[in-house]
Amino acid sequence: MASSTPLCGVCDQSNITKSSTIWCFDCDEGLCSECKDHHSRSKGTRKHCTLPISEYQKIPCDIVKITQTCDKHNEKFTIYCKKHECLCCGSCIVENHMECRDFDKLVDVIPNVKLSNAFYEIEQSFVELSTNIQIIRNDRENNLKRLSENKTQIEKEIKQTRMTVNNHLDKIQNDILKRLNETELKESTIISQLLNLLKENENEITESRTNIENINLHATDLQAFISMKKLEKNVASKDEFLQSLINSENFKNCELSYTANAAMQDLDNRIKNFEK
Numbered sequence: 001m002a003s004s005t006p007l008c009g010v011c012d013q014s015n016i017t018k019s020s021t022i023w024c025f026d027c028d029e030g031l032c033s034e035c036k037d038h039h040s041r042s043k044g045t046r047k048h049c050t051l052p053i054s055e056y057q058k059i060p061c062d063i064v065k066i067t068q069t070c071d072k073h074n075e076k077f078t079i080y081c082k083k084h085e086c087l088c089c090g091s092c093i094v095e096n097h098m099e100c101r102d103f104d105k106l107v108d109v110i111p112n113v114k115l116s117n118a119f120y121e122i123e124q125s126f127v128e129l130s131t132n133i134q135i136i137r138n139d140r141e142n143n144l145k146r147l148s149e150n151k152t153q154i155e156k157e158i159k160q161t162r163m164t165v166n167n168h169l170d171k172i173q174n175d176i177l178k179r180l181n182e183t184e185l186k187e188s189t190i191i192s193q194l195l196n197l198l199k200e201n202e203n204e205i206t207e208s209r210t211n212i213e214n215i216n217l218h219a220t221d222l223q224a225f226i227s228m229k230k231l232e233k234n235v236a237s238k239d240e241f242l243q244s245l246i247n248s249e250n251f252k253n254c255e256l257s258y259t260a261n262a263a264m265q266d267l268d269n270r271i272k273n274f275e276k
Helices: 009-013 033-041 090-096 117-162 167-218 221-247 262-275
Strands: 022-024 029-031 050-052 079-081 086-088 103-105
Touching: 009 029, 029 033, 033 050, 079 090, 086 090, 086 221, 117 167, 117 221, 167 221
Parallel strands: none
Antiparallel strands: 022 029, 022 050, 079 086, 079 103
């Protein structure tokens, strides 16, 4: 949630300490009761988006941290460049977008952004990513289980084979079991690491979905629009991650198998014939 009661930003400029009673999202600062009255009557600020400080303090911290100003120039975002799909302040336009021709006023772009198809599609993309990660996790976990079952069965077969040979073949058996364990450990480690990576991404996606719910409940339209642009990149990144994972060598099913070599089979046959 938002931090403890912030001080009045206007009074603070005059070295006066007063607690805020409202928060102005446009000014990005708190206002005491006296400054609030002036703020609400002033022509330049009367239409600003404000919220009682008690309600502001209920807003999750990740929403409060969504800045509405340009990090580089510390100016308010006022323009949206369609060519670069980015928010711009006045200085951004002068420095980087003088050749661009397709702009919109930000105030014309952000209304009802939380109800837009783009915002809904981002939310659905995260739902699909979560589902895909769960499917992949299940597949890898099943493979991990099969590896363990394969190992158990092979160990049984090896021990059964060992019963038909003399004690001097103990070293051969131990070498085979050692290689089996090393191979199973290697492949299991790869799958386990992959599962951990999937879990991390799943947690990040779950967090993003929670952020979307908080944005819907608490964020201003501008904050929602800013978040939406960041979330679009996040969705693309996670989707690219899943595609690269599916196409990687580590995603192929790995199985363990065992076949006694010709010498061992011949020895087994000789022993069986001798026993007859």
